[in-house]
Amino acid sequence: MEVNWIERPCRVVDRACEARALARQAMLTKPPGSLGALESAAVHLASLQGKDAPSLKNVWITVFAGDHGVAAEGVSAFPQAVTGEMVRNFARGGAAISVLARELGASLEVVNLGTVNDPGTCPGVRTVYLAPQTGNLAREAAMTDAQLAAALQAGADSVEAAHTADVQLFIAGDMGIANTTSATALACALLGESPQDMVGRGTGVDDAGLARKVAVVASALSLHADASDAREVLRRLGGFEIAAMVGAYIAAAQRGIPVLIDGFISSVAALAAVRLNPDSRCWMLFSHRSHERGHALVLAALAAKPLLDLQMRLGEASGAASAVPLLRLACALHNGMATFAEAGVSDGPA
Ligand SMILES: Cc1cc2ncn([C@H]3O[C@H](COP(=O)(O)O)[C@@H](O)[C@H]3O)c2cc1C
Numbered sequence: 492m493e494v495n496w497i498e499r500p501c502r503v504v505d506r507a508c509e510a511r512a513l514a515r516q517a518m519l520t521k522p523p524g525s526l527g528a529l530e531s532a533a534v535h536l537a538s539l540q541g542k543d544a545p546s547l548k549n550v551w552i553t554v555f556a557g558d559h560g561v562a563a564e565g566v567s568a569f570p571q572a573v574t575g576e577m578v579r580n581f582a583r584g585g586a587a588i589s590v591l592a593r594e595l596g597a598s599l600e601v602v603n604l605g606t607v608n609d610p611g612t613c614p615g616v617r618t619v620y621l622a623p624q625t626g627n628l629a630r631e632a633a634m635t636d637a638q639l640a641a642a643l644q645a646g647a648d649s650v651e652a653a654h655t656a657d658v659q660l661f662i663a664g665d666m667g668i669a670n671t672t673s674a675t676a677l678a679c680a681l682l683g684e685s686p687q688d689m690v691g692r693g694t695g696v697d698d699a700g701l702a703r704k705v706a707v708v709a710s711a712l713s714l715h716a717d718a719s720d721a722r723e724v725l726r727r728l729g730g731f732e733i734a735a736m737v738g739a740y741i742a743a744a745q746r747g748i749p750v751l752i753d754g755f756i757s758s759v760a761a762l763a764a765v766r767l768n769p770d771s772r773c774w775m776l777f778s779h780r781s782h783e784r785g786h787a788l789v790l791a792a793l794a795a796k797p798l799l800d801l802q803m804r805l806g807e808a809s810g811a812a813s814a815v816p817l818l819r820l821a822c823a824l825h826n827g828m829a830t831f832a833e834a835g836v837s838d839g840p841a
């Protein structure tokens with residue numbers, strides 16, 4: 492039987508290029524390590540791109556959208572109709588990620604996997620219709636096997652389009668009212684954490700909403716406690732857009748395209764991707780620490796140190812997009828600084 496594509500090997504990272512990048516950093520006119528995370532990011536990008544001069548000229552962003560049945564439990568501060576409305580807003584260029592993508596000169600693709608409030612055909616939106624929404628994970632499995640497979644494939648298809656466009660970085664973003672509930676349940680199940688330690692306010696639920704969210708995640712975890720592996724956990728507790736992000740992260744690692752992880756939702760998808768295909772972890776850079784409560788535990792489980800902590804809690808890939816200018820600076824420093832020898836600056840101990 493053919494191995495499921497999810498399990499196929501990831502591209503091997505270029506360790507010789509990494510060693511050359513580390514050696515170059517040591518020769519640049521600065522005390523070793525003084526540019527901190529900008530140094531390690533440049534070295535990481537060089538090793539992933541297999542280029543002595545890493546570049547982030549062409550950046551690709553896909554926002555995956557999908558609705559969640561669990562919204563019916565009153566776990567979001569906003570109505571479910573917002574998901575479809577925001578798809579239209581992305582298409583018209585008015586969302587935060589639309590502005591950020593324009594500023595970065597990045598390609599922005601929107602993939603609608605199914606919303607209750609159907610935005611219809613919008614320019615720049617690829618529709619991969621799975622259902623109006625997932626099943627309510629507090630009462631049933633979120634997805635069927637076929638829906639999960641199609642969502643994973645939708646993510647891989649975006650990576651294929653990005654590959655054809657010859658991009659140097661892939662960013663995935665999420666849009667789906669109630670998806671912090673889904674992502675939190677998924678993270679709790681994958682990490683064995685308790686809902687009390689993970690559930691946050693998402694779009695800004697009040698204390699009663701927070702208590703409801705904790706109860707919903709707790710009952711979902713007991714309902715799906717017999718889920719046998721990471722794929723089944725993802726099928727039962729995930730969302731269309733979250734599964735598409737998982738598929739995209741794994742496909743990018745297999746294609747050899749570095750990915751920049753966004754906030755909480757994106758990191759939970761990254762965690763699921765790593766559980767399904769552990770070598771995909773090498774291809775991930777982490778952009779920011781979200782204000783959403785559970786993010787710290789998810790980042791710790793991935794041994795991830797994000798570049799920024801701006802108290803952002805939006806999703807849509809907005810945190811990742813905000814970190815791109817820093818990564819571009821990291822590349823420019825790596826490629827453009829003079830070495831001690833070139834500049835005639837003394838590099839030895841005093
Ligand atoms: C106008 C608007 C734009 C958004 N863009 C991203 N999100 C973010 O908030 C939602 C998750 O939070 P919760 O679980 O509390 O519903 C997701 O749609 C996520 O992408 C938005 C939310 C709203 C309201």
Ligand SMILES: O=C(O)c1cccnc1
Nearest residue numbers: 754755756781804805806
């Ligand atoms: O960090 C995130 O991804 C996030 C946080 C709150 C709401 N939506 C997304």
